[in-house]
Amino acid sequence: MQKTLNWREYIITRAVKVSGYSSIVFVALIFFFLLREGLPTLAEVKLANLFSIRWYPIENYFGILPLITGSLIVTVGAALIAIPFGIGTAVYIAEIAPRWMREILKPLVELLGGLPSVVLGFLGILVAAPYLRTLLNLPTGLTALTGSLLLGGISIPTIVSIAEDALDAVPRSYREGAWALGATKWQTIWRVTLPAARSGVLTAVMLGIGRAVGETMTVMMVTGNAPVLAIYPSSLFSPVRTMTATIAAEMGEVANGSVHYHTLFFIGMVLFLISLAVNVAAASVVFRTKKRAERILS
Amino acid sequence: MLMKPPPPLLLVLTIFTLLLTSCGSSSSNQTGTGSPSAYIENKGSDTIVNLALAWAERYQQEYPDVRISVTGGGSGTGIAALINGTVDIANASRQIKSEEVKLAEDNGIMPVEHVIARDAIAVIVNPENPVSALTLEQISDIYSGKFSNWNEVGGEDRPIVRLSRETNSGTHVYFLETVLRLGEKDNQTLFSMDTLLLPSSEGIIAEVRQNPNAIGYDGLGYVPKDLKMIAIAKQAGGEYILPSIETVNNNTYPIARDLYMYTAGEPTGIVKTYLEWILSAEAQQIVKELGFVPIK
Numbered sequence: 396m397q398k399t400l401n402w403r404e405y406i407i408t409r410a411v412k413v414s415g416y417s418s419i420v421f422v423a424l425i426f427f428f429l430l431r432e433g434l435p436t437l438a439e440v441k442l443a444n445l446f447s448i449r450w451y452p453i454e455n456y457f458g459i460l461p462l463i464t465g466s467l468i469v470t471v472g473a474a475l476i477a478i479p480f481g482i483g484t485a486v487y488i489a490e491i492a493p494r495w496m497r498e499i500l501k502p503l504v505e506l507l508g509g510l511p512s513v514v515l516g517f518l519g520i521l522v523a524a525p526y527l528r529t530l531l532n533l534p535t536g537l538t539a540l541t542g543s544l545l546l547g548g549i550s551i552p553t554i555v556s557i558a559e560d561a562l563d564a565v566p567r568s569y570r571e572g573a574w575a576l577g578a579t580k581w582q583t584i585w586r587v588t589l590p591a592a593r594s595g596v597l598t599a600v601m602l603g604i605g606r607a608v609g610e611t612m613t614v615m616m617v618t619g620n621a622p623v624l625a626i627y628p629s630s631l632f633s634p635v636r637t638m639t640a641t642i643a644a645e646m647g648e649v650a651n652g653s654v655h656y657h658t659l660f661f662i663g664m665v666l667f668l669i670s671l672a673v674n675v676a677a678a679s680v681v682f683r684t685k686k687r688a689e690r691i692l693s
Numbered sequence: 694m695l696m697k698p699p700p701p702l703l704l705v706l707t708i709f710t711l712l713l714t715s716c717g718s719s720s721s722n723q724t725g726t727g728s729p730s731a732y733i734e735n736k737g738s739d740t741i742v743n744l745a746l747a748w749a750e751r752y753q754q755e756y757p758d759v760r761i762s763v764t765g766g767g768s769g770t771g772i773a774a775l776i777n778g779t780v781d782i783a784n785a786s787r788q789i790k791s792e793e794v795k796l797a798e799d800n801g802i803m804p805v806e807h808v809i810a811r812d813a814i815a816v817i818v819n820p821e822n823p824v825s826a827l828t829l830e831q832i833s834d835i836y837s838g839k840f841s842n843w844n845e846v847g848g849e850d851r852p853i854v855r856l857s858r859e860t861n862s863g864t865h866v867y868f869l870e871t872v873l874r875l876g877e878k879d880n881q882t883l884f885s886m887d888t889l890l891l892p893s894s895e896g897i898i899a900e901v902r903q904n905p906n907a908i909g910y911d912g913l914g915y916v917p918k919d920l921k922m923i924a925i926a927k928q929a930g931g932e933y934i935l936p937s938i939e940t941v942n943n944n945t946y947p948i949a950r951d952l953y954m955y956t957a958g959e960p961t962g963i964v965k966t967y968l969e970w971i972l973s974a975e976a977q978q979i980v981k982e983l984g985f986v987p988i989k
Contacts, residue, residue: 451883453860461886520896525903534852534906537889616896619889620859634889644892648769648861650776650796 429667433660440658450622450636452645452655459662461622465539465635466666468625469614472543473550473607478600480547481554482589485599488555489562490584501559508552516616519545524617531632537619539635545613550603557602561595562588594681601677608639608670615640638662731963733761737771737784738863739894740812740912741952745784747979748971759963768863775955776800781964783955786812786863786912802957809971811986813913813936813949814868816923817898821905824848826924826933829947833873835908838885843906855888856897856909865890867950868910913941914984941986952985 436445440457447458488500523544524536565588573583589596619634622641642659649656735745742765749761771783776797789804797804816832818824824846827835834840836855843851858865874880891897897909901920913936916922924933927947940946960968970976977987 449886451860453866454883456883520899524900528904535854535889535900535904537891537900615892620891621887621889623887634887636890644859644890645861647766648773650773650793 426667429660429664432657433662433664436654436657436661439654445658445661448624450641452658455654457654457658458622459638459658459665461624462636462638462641462662463665464625464630465618465622466608466637466639466669468539468630468635469542469546469618469637470604470607472539472631473546474600474604476543476547477550477554477603477607481551481599481603482558482596484551484555485558485562485596486584486589489559490588491580501556504552504555507548508556510549512549512610512612513616515545515549516613519613519617533632535619535634537617537634539618539625539631539633542614542618542635542637543631545617546607546610549610549613550607553606554599554603557599558592558596561592561599564595565591597677597681601673604673605670608666608673611639611643615643620644638666642666731759733759733782733964733967734780735761735782735784735954736764736766736774736780738768738786738952739765740768740786740862740864740915741784741810743914744810744952744980744983744985747983748976751976751979752967752970759967761967767859767861768866769861772804772955775804775957776802778802778957781956782968785953785955786950787866788953789955797957804955804957805959807954807956807960807968807971808951808988809954809968810952810977810980810988811941811949812952813941813946813986814864814872814910815913815916815936816908816910816925816948817901817916817920818908818923819901819903819905820919820921822848822851822921824923825921826926828926828929828931829872829875830929832923832925833875833882836868836873836884836888837882838887851906853908854900854904854906855885856900856907857884857888857890858894858897858910859890859892864910864912868948871948871950872910912985913937916984938981938986949986951988 436457444455444457446460447456448460449456449458450461484500484504488497488504492500519541520537524538524541526536527533527538527541527544528536569587569591570583573587578586614637618637618640620636620640621634622636623630623633625631625633625635642662645655646659649659733749735749742763745763749763753759753761768783768785768787771780772785772789772793774780775783776793778800783804789806794804816827822843824843827846831840831846835846835853836857840846841853843849843853857868860866869884870876873882873884889900891900894911894915897911898915898917898920901907901909902917922935924935925947926933932945934940934946936946936948941949954968954971956964956968959965972988980987
């Protein structure tokens with residue numbers, strides 16, 4: 396009896412260990428694959444071409460700057476919409492809403508998160524784009540702003556769900572302490588609950604932004620995909636082409652091993668590095684605030 | 694305890710029925726002309742996909758032992774699949790490029806071309822737009838970015854929003870060569886950078902339908918009745934011609950092209966019979982019904 400238990404124990408620990416390590420292995424393998432397929436670009440395409448502002452691969456123009464700026468402007472726009480709304484909703488659900496409201500809102504928000512992005516894209520083309528065009532008197536409704544709005548909508552459920560869990564995990568004694576000191580409800584939320592849940596809320600924001608950067612289908616359908624350098628604030632109101640949409644639209648066509656193929660993988664590498672940078676930045680912020688808190692407490 | 698027996702009985706019954714039905718279907722398959730083992734993989738141009746589907750459906754009705762699977766994705770996608778040996782027939786709305794032929798030969802495949810229908814590209818605008826006729830050169834100047842306002846070509850004071858298919862579309866390449874570069878070999882004109890590249894014909898049609906600033910292009914067979922087609926003249930002073938089966942066949946409409954199917958080597962067996970059927974009067978009638986132009 397004892398022996399079989401040990402034997403089982405052994406298998407289970409190993410299995411858990413393997414699944415733990417496997418994610419590291421997969422990320423490493425993916426990155427290795429990206430490097431192998433993407434790095435040849437640096438030899439095949441002149442740097443002046445690669446970092447130019449014209450993307451037209453069938454005539455050998457491989458400027459990726461419009462794609463990078465396109466992705467950035469759409470993502471920043473989405474973050475500006477999703478972060479305040481997402482955290483606001485999370486605070487409302489966790490701190491303010493009565494219990495019955497909370498039990499309706501949380502599942503509804505999570506349901507919104509399960510909406511397929513192609514459906515949102517379709518809504519974007521048929522409803523959001525025409526509406527924005529007439530409302531803002533733009534030449535076309537297929538703009539970075541339309542993409543940002545829809546991506547914001549896609550990221551909000553992620554942010555709400557995780558931030559609400561983090562706020563919920565803050566011990567009740569913190570809030571009671573603040574109220575006992577005479578703090579108002581708002582002061583308690585802003586000065587006590589939110590800072591206490593900071594690392595969870597930040598994780599929520601990062602995952603939300605990650606969702607927005609990587610989103611493909613919706614962006615491809617509503618941003619117009621014009622590879623124009625998007626570095627002015629007015630670029631928000633004109634069409635842009637993102638990195639993800641470029642890879643999705645063109646990967647099916649390229650011949651294996653061609654320059655265009657390598658360049659698409661190079662774009663994938665850039666995308667990978669951007670999300671890595673976002674994650675590292677977030678981790679270091681969390682780490683630093685923790686250290687400061689420990690210092691103050693000690 | 695006495696209540697237990699029913700479930701197993703139900704289970705047995707279900708399994709029995711399942712067995713019966715599966716026997717039935719397999720035996721009915723065998724009563725056919727041997728086996729449904731003849732499969733044709735057909736992939737490529739989005740322009741041709743509806744036509745290829747209609748052909749495949751009709752052909753399968755007449756020859757139930759043949760299965761034809763049709764997918765779109767763009768001419769480049771189809772030819773790439775032919776090069777990689779994953780399809781039997783690649784649909785293309787442009788001729789195969791010399792680089793693609795070379796890649797295919799490196800893979801030991803010799804692509805063979807078959808002209809299967811003709812198509813005209815219609816230039817479309819919103820019905821609210823008063824412009825109804827343009828020369829090829831004016832369209833070229835619009836798409837290259839020389840003209841940015843409709844009043845430069847006799848329209849209202851509105852910005853021009855240029856719509857195009859993605860670069861992997863055969864229609865895109867054809868439009869670039871025939872319209873933007875006016876068919877001149879040494880012409881290096883490119884699409885204006887702010888041209889919207891939409892991933893599907895539906896995307897272009899949806900945007901033109903609701904945006905009076907927009908100009909787009911699409912295969913004649915795909916243009917819905919509620920959009921306005923532009924009459925086109927080859928040169929300034931020439932006659933403005935609307936696209937139709939007649940004007941394509943008498944070569945007066947300037948933006949018309951052949952549509953192709955490519956096979957790996959000379960077709961044999963079932964693929965050969967299928968391609969011969971496609972050129973029959975019956976199959977070419979379907980071409981006409983879908984708004985393309987029959988080759989005979």
